[in-house]
Amino acid sequence: MLKSIDILIGLSVVMLIVSMAVTLMTQAMLALRQSRGKHLLAGLVDLLEQLDPGVERRCAEEIAKMILRSPILNGGKIFGLIRYGEVIHREELTKMLLDLASRDPKDVTMTELQQTALKGLKKVMAENGISDPDQTLKNIHMAALQLEKSNPELAHDVRQNIALLQEAASQFLAKINLRFDSVIDRVSERFTFGARVWTFVSATVVAVVLQLDTVTLVNRFAMDDAMRTAFVEEAMKIDQAQYVVASLEAQSATPLPVSDKIERQYFTFLAKQGVILPPTSLELWFDNWKNVNLPGLMISILLLSLGAPFWYSVLNRSLQLRSVLAQKDDIQRVIRHTTQPAGEVSDGGVGTSGGRRSSGP
Numbered sequence: 280m281l282k283s284i285d286i287l288i289g290l291s292v293v294m295l296i297v298s299m300a301v302t303l304m305t306q307a308m309l310a311l312r313q314s315r316g317k318h319l320l321a322g323l324v325d326l327l328e329q330l331d332p333g334v335e336r337r338c339a340e341e342i343a344k345m346i347l348r349s350p351i352l353n354g355g356k357i358f359g360l361i362r363y364g365e366v367i368h369r370e371e372l373t374k375m376l377l378d379l380a381s382r383d384p385k386d387v388t389m390t391e392l393q394q395t396a397l398k399g400l401k402k403v404m405a406e407n408g409i410s411d412p413d414q415t416l417k418n419i420h421m422a423a424l425q426l427e428k429s430n431p432e433l434a435h436d437v438r439q440n441i442a443l444l445q446e447a448a449s450q451f452l453a454k455i456n457l458r459f460d461s462v463i464d465r466v467s468e469r470f471t472f473g474a475r476v477w478t479f480v481s482a483t484v485v486a487v488v489l490q491l492d493t494v495t496l497v498n499r500f501a502m503d504d505a506m507r508t509a510f511v512e513e514a515m516k517i518d519q520a521q522y523v524v525a526s527l528e529a530q531s532a533t534p535l536p537v538s539d540k541i542e543r544q545y546f547t548f549l550a551k552q553g554v555i556l557p558p559t560s561l562e563l564w565f566d567n568w569k570n571v572n573l574p575g576l577m578i579s580i581l582l583l584s585l586g587a588p589f590w591y592s593v594l595n596r597s598l599q600l601r602s603v604l605a606q607k608d609d610i611q612r613v614i615r616h617t618t619q620p621a622g623e624v625s626d627g628g629v630g631t632s633g634g635r636r637s638s639g640p
Contacts (some may be wrong), residue, residue, distance in 0.1 A: 282507070284601045286500040289510035291594040292517065293496060293554055296545040297485060298587035304481040305474065314477075315470055316354060316363025320347055322466035323372070330454050331403040338396035345393065346375050369459045370439040373452060374416065380404050381413035408449025418446040475584075482583035486576055489555040490567055493582060494575030496554060506552060511601070513548055518598055 309315065320343050327339035344363075346352065352364030352371070384397045401412065409415055422442035426433060433441075443452060485491075500507055549555045 281601065281604050282501075284597055284604060285507045285511055286497060288514045288594065288597045288601065289500045289507055290493070290497060291590050291597060292510050292514045293491075293549065294582050294585075295517065295587055295590040295594055296542075296549060297489065297491060297555070298583055298585075298590055299542055299545070301478065301481045301485050301583050302587050304485065305478045308477050308481065309474060311357075313354075313362055314473055315365040316347060318466050318470045318473070319365060319367065320344065320363055321469075322462045323347070323367075325465075326455070326458055326462045329458055330451065331406065334399060334403060337392065338399045341392050341396040342376075342379065342400055345379060345396075346372070349375065351375075368436060369456065370436060370443060372459065373443055373447070373455055374419065374439075376400065376404075376455075377409070377412045377416040377419075377447070380409075381416060404451050407451035407454065409447065409451050415447050419443055422446050478586065479580070479584045482580050486579045486583060490564070490571050490576070491555065491579040491583075492570075492572050492575035493578040494572045495570075496575070509552060514594055514598060517545075518595060 320340075323343035323346065324336065324339045327342055328334050328336060346367070347363040348361045349364075352367060352375075354362035354364055356362065379397060380401045382397060384394045384401070386394070389397070404410075404412055419439075419442045422445050423438050426438040426441055430438070500510070546555070
């Protein structure tokens with residue numbers, strides 16, 4: 280039983296370490312594609328289209344782009360391009376729509392499509408109870424300021440929401456408040472699905488490059504006692520390191536990424552144990568494919584797709600189970616090596632004399 284747990288611990292260590300590379304690759308791809316921002320953009324377009332049947336999709340899309348590329352919400356620049364913002368609160372959206380509608384649609388710094396979109400937005404607001412967006416926005420700011428003065432204990436978003444309800448009560452605000460949460464839920468679901476797809480793609484790339492064969496790996500763990508022992512010791516180090524990181528995160532209330540130095544140490548350990556074979560040369564890499572089991576490679580891809588948090592949880596529970604089993608194994612070994620009086624039952628109800636336990640006269 281203890282050997283099986285050690286095999287599981289060794290496999291968990293390998294999957295946890297390699298999953299870190301999968302996570303980094305997935306995050307890089309999502310960031311380069313602006314996946315979260317684009318999903319949010321699509322969600323805002325859907326929301327704006329629902330405000331009025333006459334809103335054209337191209338105008339709604341242009342308004343959403345102006346919001347997510349604004350200096351307040353944008354995600355900075357990458358390769359000289361402004362990234363879409365990835366987070367927006369309901370109160371922020373309402374105030375930014377009021378701010379856009381208060382601009383002069385004849386502003387020469389805007390494109391023709393932007394001017395058309397702002398005219399349409401102002402018309403929608405007028406038809407839904409807000410005839411003067413500029414004055415409404417000023418009233419909201421003053422109401423929020425008065426609330427901060429009179430009720431400083433209230434949270435910022437609470438003050439903003441109360442100010443909006445006081446100064447911008449209308450069908451326009453009602454439609455946004457009614458549909459915002461459901462739209463954001465759909466955005467989150469779409470992003471999660473896309474992230475899972477990219478995780479699977481990243482897992483495939485990493486498993487193929489490292490030629491990670493789970494079947495061969497498990498067989499090696501089963502036959503090599505020294506290798507199992509080395510991985511159990513490494514697992515204890517990883518578990519202790521993760522405990523320290525979790526304590527620091529609890530103090531700072533922010534997640535701490537694994538440093539590049541620690542990650543390189545983990546991969547160096549795998550390389551020394553011969554678990555992964557970095558492609559030092561293409562010739563050796565291609566030659567090694569004859570030793571790779573294709574079903575084992577597919578299993579590795581599926582296991583890596585589960586993610587690093589899953590494998591850390593498995594590793595933590597396996598170490599706890601191993602500790603309990605090791606203690607029981609030590610107790611049983613002590614009992615087996617202890618001299619017992621004649622006739623005392625030592626195991627399974629069989630006495631030292633070899634006869635069956637007597638049930639009485």
